[in-house]
Amino acid sequence: MKNTISQALKISEVSESKIGQVDFENLNFGKxxxxxxFVCDYVNGEWQTPEIVPYGPLTMEPSARVFHYGQAVFEGMKAYKDDNGDTFLFRPDENFKRINISAERLAIPEFPEDYFFEGLNALLKLDNEWIKPGYGNSLYIRPFVIATQASVSASEADEYKFMIICSPAQSYYSGDVSVLVAEKFSRSANGGFGYAKAAGNYAGQFYPTKLAQEQGYQQxxxxxxxxxxxxxxxxxxxxxxxxxxTLLTAPVSDRILDGVTRKSLITIAEKEGIKVDVRPVKVSExxxxxxxxSLKEVFGAGTAAVVSPVKAFGYKGEHYEIEKQENSYASYFKKALMDIQYNKAEDTFSWRYKV
Known part of the structure; x- marks a missing residue:
């Protein structure tokens, strides 16, 4: 059954903006x-009229199922402003598809595409002054869904809340990072929901990461x-x-997220004639x-940091430094991707979406 907006999007604006209180030169990510x-509730088997309201606390029952059974999924995306003051998103269709893939895995009802894009566009236009121009500046966008039904019975909820909140951002990571290769702990397993952006996937990472940090590694x-x-x-x-x-990266699976940045970098690499080998990558190799x-570079790829170079890794008590490359793939890919995002280069892939 196709969902359509039967009533207009309701918008309630703040009486006075708090933007004047923000130091945009010294932002802590996500704070x-x-x-x-943007808020939209799922009640009585259907999504209700979507609303844009002033950012503020929620009132929820202590028995809301999200607190007890973790029915929560989210996305991460960004808005960028070019030198002409125009605002763009980067492949938002991929984020919309993925949040519904994540929702399906956690038995959460699919969110309508028209609600999503109408709400997102209206929200970004309303808070447009928060999107600062300048290479590296952006507005981080967090769509998410939580189970709100008041009940502690162990089953999927009947009521949900879909929301979008936004946070002005600069760089997520500062500098190159050192990483510890996991020998005991796992992020996900076959048959699980590692491919979904579910809240519980990230909660399970914090303790092993804390242990790694105690050994001098960041991730x-x-x-x-x-x-x-x-x-x-x-x-x-x-x-x-x-x-x-040659670039090596693991294939997506039950365990590995189908990252938007990941697939974009692979496409750019292939266009530039850089060999990409998508296959299981052994720790031993x-x-x-x-x-x-022969190991020239290791780097992470994701929405928040775009590309995050790794300067060293630890494994089985040994520490391995990675010599910094003068013309690194990491820096090339980051610039190529950001030039598209900030409308500084031709978008031959049709990835930019103008708000």
Whole structure:
């Protein structure tokens, strides 16, 4: 059954913006939020009239099922402003598709496409002044869905809340990072929901990451749950390895997120004639490549940081430094992607979406 908007989007604006209180030169990622948020409730088997309201706290029952059974999924995307003051999104259709793929895996009802794009466009136009121009500046956009039904019975909920909140952003990571290759802990397993952007996937990462940080590393490279022999993701990002002049990255699966940045980098690499080998990547081959000097680069790829270079990794008590490349793939890919996002280069892939 096709969902259509039967009533107009309701908009309630703030009486006074708080934007004047924000220091845009010193932003901590994800801690400052814009004046408004998008909200839509699922009640009685259907999504209700969507609204844009002032950003603020929610009132919920302590028995709301999201607190007890973790029915929550989210997305991460960005809005960019070019030198002419025009605002763009980057492949938002992919984020919309993926949040519904995630929702399906957690038995959450599909959100209508027209609600999503009408609400998102209206929200970005209303809070347009929060999107600052300048290379590296952006507005981080967080769509999410939570189960709100008041009940502690162990089954999927009948009531949900879909929301979009926005946060002005600069760079997510500062500098190159060191990572620890997981030997015991796993991010996800076959048959699970590692491919979904479910809240619980990330909660389970915090403790192993904390242990890694105590050893002097910033993030964890996750390995497969069965044998811990294969590299899968780095922190909250997809991961690439450059061995000589070939890029290696794991294929998407039940365990690995189908990252928008990941698939975009693969497309750019193939267009530029860079060999990309999408296959299971053994820890042992990366360790050997680090030892013999053929490992040129390791970098993460994701919406928040775009491309995050890895300067070293640890495994089985050994530490491996990665020599910095003068003309790195990581810097090339980051610039190529950001030039498209900020409307500084021709978009031959039709990835830009003008708001």
């Amino acid at each position: 400052i939020f814009t004046d408004h948020m 964890v490279i996750w390995t497969d749950a069965n044998t811990h022999e294969y590299m899968e993701e780095a922190g909250t990002m997809n991961v690439f390895f450059r061995v000589n002049d 990366i360790v050997e490549a680090a030892k013999n000097g």
